Amino acid sequence: MTVAPLVSDLDPFAAEVMANPYPVYAELLESDQPVYLPRRDMWVVTGHDDVRAAVKDHERFSSADGIAYDRSRLPILFGVDPPDHTRLRKLISRDFTPRTVQSWRPLVEQICTELMDAAIAAGEVDLVREVLVPLPVRVIAALLGIPGDDVAQFKKWSEGVIEGFNANARLRPETGHGPADPEDAARRQQAAKLALKAVSNISVYFHTLLDERRSQPLGTDLISRLLAANSDHLRDNELVWLCLALLVGGNETTTHLLGNLCIALLEHPDQHRLVRSRPELMGPAIEETLRYDPPVQSVFRSARTDVEIGSTVIPAGSRVQLSFAAANRDPRHYADPDRFWIERQTDSSHLSFGSGIHFCIGAPLVRIEAETFLRQLFERTEGMEPAGEFTRIKSPTFRGIAQLPLHLTPRA
Ligand code: HEM
DSSP states (O other), rough: OOOOOOOOOTTTTTTTHHHHHHHHHHHHHHHOEEEEETOOOOTEOOOOOHHHHHHHHHTTOOOOOOOSOOOOOOGGGGGGTHHHHHHHHHHHHHTOSSHHHHHHHHHHHHHHHHHHHHHHHEEEEHHIIIIHHHHHHHHHHHHHHHOGGHHHHHHHHHHHEEEEEHHHHSSSSSSSOOOOOOOHHHHHHHHHHHHHHHHHHHHHHHHHHHHHTTTTTSSSSSHHHHHHTOOOOOOOOHHHHHHHHHHHHHHHHHHHHHHHHHHHHHHOOOHHHHHHGGGGHHHHHHHHHHHOOSSOEEEEEEEEEEEEEEEEEOOTHHHOEHHHHTTTTTTEEEETTSSGGGGOOOOTTTTTOOGGGGGGHHHHHHHHHHHHHHHHHHHHHHEESSSSSSSEEOOHHHHHHEEEEEEEOOOO
């Protein structure tokens, strides 16, 4: 039996909510049903089982309008449905097998060592700027075979794409609910322009790189391997979008995980002491951070048909937010969900890497990066003390740290 949909005036993207969205999600979770939010003209799904089922149901919940709040249609891996998705993912997943990813460990170790050397020598650092931002950028750039001199530019473009999406979602949509801000339409256009400009710069860069690679004997970097394995005759454009997916998918997200991990440890000194004294808990600490404070808070889908969840029907064409942040704190799934508790044995039951056909291809790499960083932090420092206030990024769908001033005390 279906009943009238639940409607809520809550807005998880409002500026005052962004700093701590969890109370809003807790309120939405009370209903155990999808809820319609007129202020954003979107539905939000929060229950753990419902989010997992929806994210796996790519036939009814399409990614083709993009996975950010705005409906920006780009042919990037996470923004396409089968059959195109199947074709593209096959080509790239060959290089993300557990064995291949393990072979990248020494590279991650070397880059992390260089960054930590400098940070520890400085004593007082903004850890985000000195380690957490450059670590994933340099790793992904090295894997793709991007020349070192281009890495800084590369990072700026990646930030441009993400900031374009963020800026768009921060603005109020034209739903007719609540006071309209006449300047929002102009800001929205500006945000879209920003993202497109960054995408076009990256695209030109990768096209040139593909041409260069072809003119030389192929190496072992990911771009050379994509060219060598391209038996499905993907067009250059599609190869460029694959590179872009790795760049945009793997940068900010990893930085945010590492930042959220540091903050969770600083805010829970007992858990910090525990994991420092028992290194076998580093893996569980990383998984618990992913559950407790996911870097990707939610993804969006468009309902292709009317979809029934519980006793609610989400109408065809609706924009639907699948909230990992809420699902990971569903009290029906996790005891004491708001507690950061490393020994809870979260395993990988959290949804922070998604599920189904779009499951994060970079998840094994992220785990190596996070573990390497944490091990070096524990083995090479006595501790970390705040050297000022930390600040959070302002994003409705990503969660991470913008600045983290710390004193690092080197181990004797
Ligand atoms: C903590 C870090 C990361 C988090 C939290 C994260 C999260 C996610 C999530 C939630 C999805 C699914 C999106 C959806 O269902 O619409 C996804 C997909 C994806 N991620 Fe990650 N990611 C991380 C790091 C990485 C890294 C390091 C890479 C690349 C090396 C990467 C590459 C991708 C790609 C290419 C996809 C699209 C897969 C597909 O559509 O088939 N991610 N990620």
